[in-house]
Amino acid sequence: GQSLEQPSEVTAVEGAIVQINCTYQTSGFYGLSWYQQHDGGAPTFLSYNALDGLEETGRFSSFLSRSDSYGYLLLQELQMKDSASYFCAVKEDSSYKLIFGSGTRLLVRP
Amino acid sequence: GAVVSQHPSRVICKSGTSVKIECRSLDFQATTMFWYRQFPKQSLMLMATSNEGSKATYEQGVEKDKFLINHASLTLSTLTVTSAHPEDSSFYICSAVAGAGDTQYFGPGTRLTVL
Numbered sequence: 001g002q003s004l005e006q007p008s009e010v011t012a013v014e015g016a017i018v019q020i021n022c023t024y025q026t027s028g029f030y031g032l033s034w035y036q037q038h039d040g041g042a043p044t045f046l047s048y049n050a051l052d053g054l055e056e057t058g059r060f061s062s063f064l065s066r067s068d069s070y071g072y073l074l075l076q077e078l079q080m081k082d083s084a085s086y087f088c089a090v091k092e093d094s095s096y097k098l099i100f101g102s103g104t105r106l107l108v109r110p
Numbered sequence: 111g112a113v114v115s116q117h118p119s120r121v122i123c124k125s126g127t128s129v130k131i132e133c134r135s136l137d138f139q140a141t142t143m144f145w146y147r148q149f150p151k152q153s154l155m156l157m158a159t160s161n162e163g164s165k166a167t168y169e170q171g172v173e174k175d176k177f178l179i180n181h182a183s184l185t186l187s188t189l190t191v192t193s194a195h196p197e198d199s200s201f202y203i204c205s206a207v208a209g210a211g212d213t214q215y216f217g218p219g220t221r222l223t224v225l
Binding site: 042 | 142144153155156159205213216221
């Protein structure tokens, strides 16, 4: 079956660095995406990794290891506005369909 | 770019009535759109894939006669919840794929409350 595992909650201090892990088990794999969602809002795209390695976009970086079926989202210089839910999502095949993980609620404290 | 809108943002209806939700891609054409539902503090569950000019593809367990999807143009998909019941109350979100990329852009969501 399909499964994407993420920690349910993470708490960190403003200015710190936090890593949100995602392990997946799917029938196919084309790439791993990360989305941010604030309460009551729409998910917004953060990153997409199709190949192994680290992709950096400003304060956010995303890593993928296909051999380990594992990826993570790294948030640096945390700000209060980063408090949100973060979802990893797998693209299983050549269609645009995504399978979403259960989400990680990040709480940034002063 | 890549803006997706949904209308309405909130709707409250009586049990047994039907509700239509619109999803529009404002600045791009989307041959494929997706409909999700999300319960509080839970993940996004894919309901169906909406393809312009053809029938929608529903995920297992989603009743196609209850959740009618129409993708009439390259910029508009609609979801109609027929004979809504309180258990249909949820946050419904659409997304659209822009061009040949792998990114889904999400609408702001519609919160449906069925009394």
